[in-house]
Amino acid sequence: MHNVVFGQYYPSDSVVHRLDARMKLLAVILYIVTVFFVVDYAMYAALFLFVFAVALIAKIPLKVLFRTVRTIVFLVLITSIINLFFTQGDTLWVHWHFIKIYREGVERAIKLALRLILLMLFPSILTLTTTPMELTDALESLMSPLKLLKVPVHAIALIMSIALRMIPILVEETEKIMQAQKARGADFDTGGALKKAKAMIPVLVPLFVGAFRRADELALAMDARCYSSVAKRTKYRVMRFALRDLFASLFCIAVFSLVFLNKYLWPFDEMILSLFGSL
Amino acid sequence: MPIRFDNVTYAYPAEESDLVAVREVSLTIEDGSFVCICGENGSGKSTLAKLMNGLLQPTVGVVTVDGKTTATEEEKELFAIRQKVGMVFQNPDNQMVASIIEDEIAFGPENLGVPREEIGERITYALEAVGMSEHRKHTPYKLSGGQKQRIAIAAVLAMRPEVLVLDESTAMLDPRGRAEVLKVAEDLHRQGITVVLITHFMEEAARADRVVVMKDGRVVMDGAPEEIFRDREAIAKYDLELPVADALAASLVEAGLPLEDKIYGESALAEAICRSK
Amino acid sequence: MSIEIKDLSYVYSPGTPYACTALDKVSLTVDEGDFVGIIGKTGSGKSTFIQHLNALIRLQSGSLKVFGIDLSAKKPDLKKLRGTVGMVMQYPEYQLFDETVEKDVSYGPKNLGLSEEEIKGRVREAIGLVGLDYDEVKDRSPFELSGGQKRRVAIAGVIAMKPRVLVLDEPTAGLDPRGKREILSLVHKLKETSSPTVLIISHDMDAVAEHCNKVALFSKGKIASVGSPREIFYDDALLNETEMDRPAVVRIVKEMEQRGVILPERPVTRAEFVAAVKRWRDA
Numbered sequence: 001m002h003n004v005v006f007g008q009y010y011p012s013d014s015v016v017h018r019l020d021a022r023m024k025l026l027a028v029i030l031y032i033v034t035v036f037f038v039v040d041y042a043m044y045a046a047l048f049l050f051v052f053a054v055a056l057i058a059k060i061p062l063k064v065l066f067r068t069v070r071t072i073v074f075l076v077l078i079t080s081i082i083n084l085f086f087t088q089g090d091t092l093w094v095h096w097h098f099i100k101i102y103r104e105g106v107e108r109a110i111k112l113a114l115r116l117i118l119l120m121l122f123p124s125i126l127t128l129t130t131t132p133m134e135l136t137d138a139l140e141s142l143m144s145p146l147k148l149l150k151v152p153v154h155a156i157a158l159i160m161s162i163a164l165r166m167i168p169i170l171v172e173e174t175e176k177i178m179q180a181q182k183a184r185g186a187d188f189d190t191g192g193a194l195k196k197a198k199a200m201i202p203v204l205v206p207l208f209v210g211a212f213r214r215a216d217e218l219a220l221a222m223d224a225r226c227y228s229s230v231a232k233r234t235k236y237r238v239m240r241f242a243l244r245d246l247f248a249s250l251f252c253i254a255v256f257s258l259v260f261l262n263k264y265l266w267p268f269d270e271m272i273l274s275l276f277g278s279l
Numbered sequence: 280m281p282i283r284f285d286n287v288t289y290a291y292p293a294e295e296s297d298l299v300a301v302r303e304v305s306l307t308i309e310d311g312s313f314v315c316i317c318g319e320n321g322s323g324k325s326t327l328a329k330l331m332n333g334l335l336q337p338t339v340g341v342v343t344v345d346g347k348t349t350a351t352e353e354e355k356e357l358f359a360i361r362q363k364v365g366m367v368f369q370n371p372d373n374q375m376v377a378s379i380i381e382d383e384i385a386f387g388p389e390n391l392g393v394p395r396e397e398i399g400e401r402i403t404y405a406l407e408a409v410g411m412s413e414h415r416k417h418t419p420y421k422l423s424g425g426q427k428q429r430i431a432i433a434a435v436l437a438m439r440p441e442v443l444v445l446d447e448s449t450a451m452l453d454p455r456g457r458a459e460v461l462k463v464a465e466d467l468h469r470q471g472i473t474v475v476l477i478t479h480f481m482e483e484a485a486r487a488d489r490v491v492v493m494k495d496g497r498v499v500m501d502g503a504p505e506e507i508f509r510d511r512e513a514i515a516k517y518d519l520e521l522p523v524a525d526a527l528a529a530s531l532v533e534a535g536l537p538l539e540d541k542i543y544g545e546s547a548l549a550e551a552i553c554r555s556k
Numbered sequence: 557m558s559i560e561i562k563d564l565s566y567v568y569s570p571g572t573p574y575a576c577t578a579l580d581k582v583s584l585t586v587d588e589g590d591f592v593g594i595i596g597k598t599g600s601g602k603s604t605f606i607q608h609l610n611a612l613i614r615l616q617s618g619s620l621k622v623f624g625i626d627l628s629a630k631k632p633d634l635k636k637l638r639g640t641v642g643m644v645m646q647y648p649e650y651q652l653f654d655e656t657v658e659k660d661v662s663y664g665p666k667n668l669g670l671s672e673e674e675i676k677g678r679v680r681e682a683i684g685l686v687g688l689d690y691d692e693v694k695d696r697s698p699f700e701l702s703g704g705q706k707r708r709v710a711i712a713g714v715i716a717m718k719p720r721v722l723v724l725d726e727p728t729a730g731l732d733p734r735g736k737r738e739i740l741s742l743v744h745k746l747k748e749t750s751s752p753t754v755l756i757i758s759h760d761m762d763a764v765a766e767h768c769n770k771v772a773l774f775s776k777g778k779i780a781s782v783g784s785p786r787e788i789f790y791d792d793a794l795l796n797e798t799e800m801d802r803p804a805v806v807r808i809v810k811e812m813e814q815r816g817v818i819l820p821e822r823p824v825t826r827a828e829f830v831a832a833v834k835r836w837r838d839a
Contacts, residue, residue, distance in 0.1 A: 185638045225438065
């Protein structure tokens, strides 16, 4: 249940945890775009180094960080294998019966796997160091220009905030109801998909009835505390962009720029190889 | 800033139920009083509470707060009433909007447009008033029921109300949680806030300075706790239950002990028994 | 011996930063016919404990036998267990789900795989036992009943499984005084007629003192003490250490002791108190 309140939040006292959530969110978005521009192995290595460095500063054990990769292992394997066997190229490395593996295929498989893993790792650092509440605030703040277009940004943020607050309660309630029905002999674990789905009815009905009851009561409580979707309200929580956020942004931008410099100006792999060649 | 009920009847909208929840009630909640409204489930006590801040509006009759009727469509006027008459509900989990306690308490003042710096001060004051200052940055999720209700009270206090209505706010709590909430209510009453406590626990009613008993939507008894408790016949008739000490006193009198038939607290009962020999 | 628990331990989310020990080597024996009060502060492990009685959470360590069903076995007979131990959860009315009262109450017996006829008979009997009129309520939706009626329908759903052991988690929570009295007398009736062994979690020390013959006091995941209500509620050191309240009767006796009056027996129920006071005065 705890995992729901805090997402995968990994509590620890670090600079990364204290950074402005908006800055972290923007950095992640920028990072995701950047990863698609990575060409050279050297650059992959550099980004891994970057991610590990950030994890180190955030005091997140690599074991915890890599736990998040486990969820996509299957995806990584499938895409790599497909690319390994179905990429055509110039240099044929393996030819066995109908199987042809080209050098380009191997390279593509490796790079895709690396890219997928990189795509998983850095955003995980965001969710490991930022609570869902902070993320909600960050989104509200980043979306606030949309207010000019009459988008009800505050209402959206409030809905997210209430959802965050209610999810653990509903998860707990689901567990309770499942236990109660199990105690009445319900069996949720055996049988085909249809039987399993049918077995969930005695859980889902009370869950929905309960959720509506809660929604009713919450609406009443919000009315009692003068909530209005139209009236002008103030905001207590403000996010501060501190000096450390500036430094962190500059650092990220510097690293990300390397990727683009590599793609368009400096071919690192060739440079390194020629360096070895000249020796 | 009294709350005045003038011949108020409330019937639920026909599509919801054919129930008339409150019938012909006339009642004034005086400034600075501590009023307990009791009665069995379905007696209309909770509906009566929701009529006090315009969450429900009377079908017949008028409810006024500070002389202004609650039967208004004007959001501004309604909010002015709800700011004065704060309300805490039964289920602590179903009245919180935020995942961090200080945000929860800020919600009311934010809605009222209170400036940011002042909200900070109000949070500090409200948390102190309910004795939860050290939890300011925590999530309410892990708190006990009593603590959650104290947070709900703090959230109302931050709106600087004059009346605090506790609508069965102790019903779901364990005895310890009930004692916590009651202590906070008594503290606030001492500081001048009018407290209206809706409950079916008579031990709680004993702490009030006035008890209003409801049955089938009507006010059937209204007086000081001592007067109400003394009327054993009525207590039985309206399905109330005396605090254990008073019930014991009644049994002892029945068993022939020469005790005065009057309200006893636990200490007073012990004292009276000791002196009876 | 109907229930035998030895060295039961349970840890939530083991191996994570949120790991938390809920039960720590708990042992308890319950005999057929016992009315056991399970008390302790919120978070002391009571709920985790009773969940084990019906195998609602997996046994991590220790052993647990319920009427010969060994839960530490590889594949315990869960169906038999759930027909043996009836579990009334907190606010059981929030588990009602079916269109009619009759269908809802028959959910448990159906899961036990009983015959149509048997189910029908049991449902009728259970609805009657909880004090509702079978013909009047059987076709009504459980959602349109009053709060107290809903709770009784939910309890009927459990007793229709004819459990030998009835486990109730705060069965009177949120009820008004009349509702409380009705539910408690219903529990007594069930104990006499169909389920001779009852375990009840309660925060209401007055009710525990009044009804139970055995009390298990939980504190910080352990059973701090097991004994008769008299043994538990007059153990000052124990109650102080575990931060438990006393029943009102015991509080009054203590007040009298402070004034130098010692009652002949140490009463815990109201009837015992009145009798003790009379005997003291007559002496």
